[in-house]
Amino acid sequence: MIDKRVSSVAEAVADVFDGATVMIGGFGEAGSPIELIHALIDQGATNLTVVNNNTGSGEVGLAALIKAKRVANMICSYPRTSNSTVFPELYHNKEINLELVPQGTLAERIRAGGSGIPAFYTPTAVGTPLGEGKELRLFKGRNYVLEHGLTADFALIKGQTADQHGNIVYNKTARNFAPIMAMAGKVTISQAAQVVDLGELDPETIITPGIFVQRVVEVRNPALESTLVAAGETYP
Amino acid sequence: MIDKRVSSVAEAVADVFDGATVMIGGFGEAGSPIELIHALIDQGATNLTVVNNNTGSGEVGLAALIKAKRVANMICSYPRTSNSTVFPELYHNKEINLELVPQGTLAERIRAGGSGIPAFYTPTAVGTPLGEGKELRLFKGRNYVLEHGLTADFALIKGQTADQHGNIVYNKTARNFAPIMAMAGKVTISQAAQVVDLGELDPETIITPGIFVQRVVEVRNPALESTLVAAGETYP
Amino acid sequence: MKCKTRDEMAQRLAQDISDGAYVNLGIGIPELVTKYVPNGREFIYHTENGLLGMGPSPEEGKGDHELINAGKRQVTALPGAAYFHHADSFSMIRGGHLDLCVLGALQVASNGDLANWSTGVANAIPAVGGAMDLVAGVKSIYVLTQHCTKNGEPKLVDACTYPLTGCGVVNRIYTDLAVIEVTLKGFQLVELSDGVPYQYVQDRTGAPLLPIKE
Amino acid sequence: MKCKTRDEMAQRLAQDISDGAYVNLGIGIPELVTKYVPNGREFIYHTENGLLGMGPSPEEGKGDHELINAGKRQVTALPGAAYFHHADSFSMIRGGHLDLCVLGALQVASNGDLANWSTGVANAIPAVGGAMDLVAGVKSIYVLTQHCTKNGEPKLVDACTYPLTGCGVVNRIYTDLAVIEVTLKGFQLVELSDGVPYQYVQDRTGAPLLPIKE
Numbered sequence: 001m002i003d004k005r006v007s008s009v010a011e012a013v014a015d016v017f018d019g020a021t022v023m024i025g026g027f028g029e030a031g032s033p034i035e036l037i038h039a040l041i042d043q044g045a046t047n048l049t050v051v052n053n054n055t056g057s058g059e060v061g062l063a064a065l066i067k068a069k070r071v072a073n074m075i076c077s078y079p080r081t082s083n084s085t086v087f088p089e090l091y092h093n094k095e096i097n098l099e100l101v102p103q104g105t106l107a108e109r110i111r112a113g114g115s116g117i118p119a120f121y122t123p124t125a126v127g128t129p130l131g132e133g134k135e136l137r138l139f140k141g142r143n144y145v146l147e148h149g150l151t152a153d154f155a156l157i158k159g160q161t162a163d164q165h166g167n168i169v170y171n172k173t174a175r176n177f178a179p180i181m182a183m184a185g186k187v188t189i190s191q192a193a194q195v196v197d198l199g200e201l202d203p204e205t206i207i208t209p210g211i212f213v214q215r216v217v218e219v220r221n222p223a224l225e226s227t228l229v230a231a232g233e234t235y236p
Numbered sequence: 237m238i239d240k241r242v243s244s245v246a247e248a249v250a251d252v253f254d255g256a257t258v259m260i261g262g263f264g265e266a267g268s269p270i271e272l273i274h275a276l277i278d279q280g281a282t283n284l285t286v287v288n289n290n291t292g293s294g295e296v297g298l299a300a301l302i303k304a305k306r307v308a309n310m311i312c313s314y315p316r317t318s319n320s321t322v323f324p325e326l327y328h329n330k331e332i333n334l335e336l337v338p339q340g341t342l343a344e345r346i347r348a349g350g351s352g353i354p355a356f357y358t359p360t361a362v363g364t365p366l367g368e369g370k371e372l373r374l375f376k377g378r379n380y381v382l383e384h385g386l387t388a389d390f391a392l393i394k395g396q397t398a399d400q401h402g403n404i405v406y407n408k409t410a411r412n413f414a415p416i417m418a419m420a421g422k423v424t425i426s427q428a429a430q431v432v433d434l435g436e437l438d439p440e441t442i443i444t445p446g447i448f449v450q451r452v453v454e455v456r457n458p459a460l461e462s463t464l465v466a467a468g469e470t471y472p
Numbered sequence: 473m474k475c476k477t478r479d480e481m482a483q484r485l486a487q488d489i490s491d492g493a494y495v496n497l498g499i500g501i502p503e504l505v506t507k508y509v510p511n512g513r514e515f516i517y518h519t520e521n522g523l524l525g526m527g528p529s530p531e532e533g534k535g536d537h538e539l540i541n542a543g544k545r546q547v548t549a550l551p552g553a554a555y556f557h558h559a560d561s562f563s564m565i566r567g568g569h570l571d572l573c574v575l576g577a578l579q580v581a582s583n584g585d586l587a588n589w590s591t592g593v594a595n596a597i598p599a600v601g602g603a604m605d606l607v608a609g610v611k612s613i614y615v616l617t618q619h620c621t622k623n624g625e626p627k628l629v630d631a632c633t634y635p636l637t638g639c640g641v642v643n644r645i646y647t648d649l650a651v652i653e654v655t656l657k658g659f660q661l662v663e664l665s666d667g668v669p670y671q672y673v674q675d676r677t678g679a680p681l682l683p684i685k686e
Numbered sequence: 687m688k689c690k691t692r693d694e695m696a697q698r699l700a701q702d703i704s705d706g707a708y709v710n711l712g713i714g715i716p717e718l719v720t721k722y723v724p725n726g727r728e729f730i731y732h733t734e735n736g737l738l739g740m741g742p743s744p745e746e747g748k749g750d751h752e753l754i755n756a757g758k759r760q761v762t763a764l765p766g767a768a769y770f771h772h773a774d775s776f777s778m779i780r781g782g783h784l785d786l787c788v789l790g791a792l793q794v795a796s797n798g799d800l801a802n803w804s805t806g807v808a809n810a811i812p813a814v815g816g817a818m819d820l821v822a823g824v825k826s827i828y829v830l831t832q833h834c835t836k837n838g839e840p841k842l843v844d845a846c847t848y849p850l851t852g853c854g855v856v857n858r859i860y861t862d863l864a865v866i867e868v869t870l871k872g873f874q875l876v877e878l879s880d881g882v883p884y885q886y887v888q889d890r891t892g893a894p895l896l897p898i899k900e
Contacts (some may be wrong), residue, residue, distance in 0.1 A: 101600075114777060116359060117357065183781060199767040238516065335811050336813070343775070343776050389511045447518070460751045
């Protein structure tokens with residue numbers, strides 16, 4: 001019997017190694033796998049390269065991981081967020097590197113990485129500072145820059161409902177980067193509010209087929225970043 | 237009120253012009269929009285470039301369009317099918333051109349075309365006759381060929397259920413090329429067995445968001461290619 | 473002379489959006505456009521974090537923390553809405569499927585260059601989000617902005633001095649003073665706000681402003 | 687000497703597939719693998735036209751014309767199955783997410799080159815389907831084939847004379863006579879069918895066959 005369920009978030013992230021590239025789902029708090037991130041803080045891996053659209057807020061979740069100085073490199077499109085003080089401080093102290101990528105290019109690079117496409121051309125950022133130093137090429141009279149696929153050693157995502165084969169459906173705009181990060185992660189780990197029996201998910205409506213997911217862990221009432229931040233919580 | 241419904245398949249394809257590139261959904265008979273294809277035969281547009289995985293079977297649907305000599309160029313991965321006699325005859329008489337594309341490259345080219353990606357690199361076909369003459373490039377020690385995005389003037393697809401905004405869900409493996417062709421078609425026309433009121437489709441389970449679809453036409457009991465072929469039917 | 477308020481600017485812009493348009497609204501003034509959909513028209517709003525058919529903010533306490541817009545504010549989903557992932561969302565953007573994007577600006581040049589993501593200050597943390605993808609991919613780009621900065625400097629300039637978001641991408645500019653089209657010949661005045669003299673606008677514009685065509 | 691039947695060949699190959707593997711089976715002999723899943727193991731079948739979790743053929747009259755496999759035969763979907771579109775399906779393939787693909791062959795060269803889509807005959811209609819994507823992307827490629835052609839020609843050769851499907855892609859070959867690994871040194875015999883002498887296989891192989899390692 002194929003069963004990708006693991007019994008705890010600690011077990012789920014146990015083998016994340018120092019220097020690993022880790023994609024973390026979420027756009028703002030929607031889809032942020034906070035419990036997996038907190039488990040990663042407990043686990044201790046350091047010198048990580050993290051891919052996420054933002055840099056977290058307050059001192060929980062991704063922001064807490066950054067505050068704990070586990071993240072050497074941050075690849076994201078929008079590191080500034082309201083309630084984001086952790087990243088700016090480390091950035092100004094040169095304790096964290098930033099690779100700024102336009103959001104659509106970031107999404108496409110992740111999808112390409114998961115799809116075996118090493119590189120592609122995009123019109124985004126041509127003629128801007130973020131296109132500088134990149135190969136330019138004309139197609140039908142228009143300039144495009146070459147961008148490379150992005151993969152990760154681990155992807156941490158948050159689903160709504162999963163099954164033991166790793167099939168996942170999401171909640172509304174919490175979907176965002178999760179399906180493509182699942183594709184790009186060598187080991188994709190999903191927390192889910194509910195893990196159901198095989199066959200309960202309708203095969204027509206599964207968003208992430210299980211082939212992209214290696215581990216599933218049930219986290220019944222996942223915390224919300226904004227609630228924790230409003231309550232002044234920090235982690236650990 | 238946005239309403240993309242049109243009242244007949246004839247109206248749906250009325251503006252297909254001579255020389256147009258037309259993507260047609262389906263893998264074998266699954267997902268083949270037969271009624272739209274037959275309407276296109278009636279409509280008369282000729283010198284078409286057609287993109288489909290196959291070349292149809294018997295003398296209905298795509299095979300009938302080819303037999304009517306409306307198709308100058310065929311872009312597909314697998315032109316040979318059981319019950320496929322129309323294409324071979326025209327091909328041997330040099331009355332139709334064939335661009336043979338590996339199936340995954342075909343899918344990716346269509347998705348790229350619909351996504352504003354003019355070109356990408358793929359490992360598929362490197363060192364084979366289908367990679368010959370294509371730009372080769374090394375990424376991390378492996379060779380890849382450059383492939384170009386593919387768009388179409390029209391895409392004809394078959395959905396299961398649609399709404400007036402053009403949102404679509406499909407039936408099982410009839411999905412195949414339809415969602416990506418919908419993205420790549422300047423004018424995407426979907427027949428659907430059922431057109432429901434706005435809000436009846438669950439936003440979590442819509443496969444093709446309406447932005448990719450320009451026209452929807454209800455075809456309640458769509459014909460199946462194999463049934464027509466078995467009955468010896470021809471069109472017109 | 474009656475300079476337009478932010479709401480009036482948004483209302484004016486909304487009149488130029490056609491029925492059935494797929495629209496992405498930037499954060500800030502552009503969001504006001506939703507209040508002024510002309511009678512008989514319907515726009516479908518796209519938010520790049522994965523929703524088409526975005527509706528207004530939910531009633532207090534009735535929202536979902538995971539149903540948000542690109543500005544990370546809670547929104548609703550209208551009948552006919554659809555959710556999708558980020559790659560599909562930017563396929564819509566980059567693939568030219570959206571009709572219109574309305575954005576704010578730091579500077580717009582007379583050749584259509586847009587700067588709206590960074591002031592280039594050495595110590596600032598750069599943040600771009602989806603702006604570069606939007607201007608590269610969406611069919612029409614309308615800028616909705618005050619004509620001048622708070623310090624009275626022109627935002628419409630001969631050449632942007634701030635880092636660019638995109639080259640030659642802006643189609644129209646809606647300000648408190650005027651509606652201006654970006655043409656091959658430069659800024660083309662389309663309309664002046666009530667009682668605003670041409671010269672008043674030209675004086676506050678950092679590049680030649682072609683008078684309204686007769 | 688007991689040459690394996692097609693079923694026995696498939697059964698032998700099935701023993702080398704690990705539990706939980708994601709597997710794509712080519713049309714023909716490879717499809718027989720599903721009959722011989724070893725006790726205690728479970729494989730998940732992928733069909734490139736958009737289904738993961740493919741089950742056996744439906745009972746007569748109970749199938750759906752739009753639930754088919756890559757060979758265009760009706761199949762079923764098992765609990766845990768998922769449907770997806772063609773680009774996603776080939777992301778699975780090209781992105782290295784599938785563990786194994788089992789294919790037939792016209793020729794396999796000792797460097798792992800595979801020819802299985804065209805005999806290169808001038809007048810034939812070429813048709814490639816997903817074969818080139820599968821061999822380029824799937825982690826392991828196992829060839830399941832008769833050792834020789836119907837005319838007794840070796841299918842395992844020094845260099846393919848037919849048009850290639852992929853270069854250096856084949857990992858293992860399962861024939862009626864033997865199991866052979868493709869190594870940097872060429873064909874490495876792993877196992878002989880019952881009572882089949884080494885020399886008998888070498889005589890029917892168009893390239894050197896390294897004897898079984900002790």
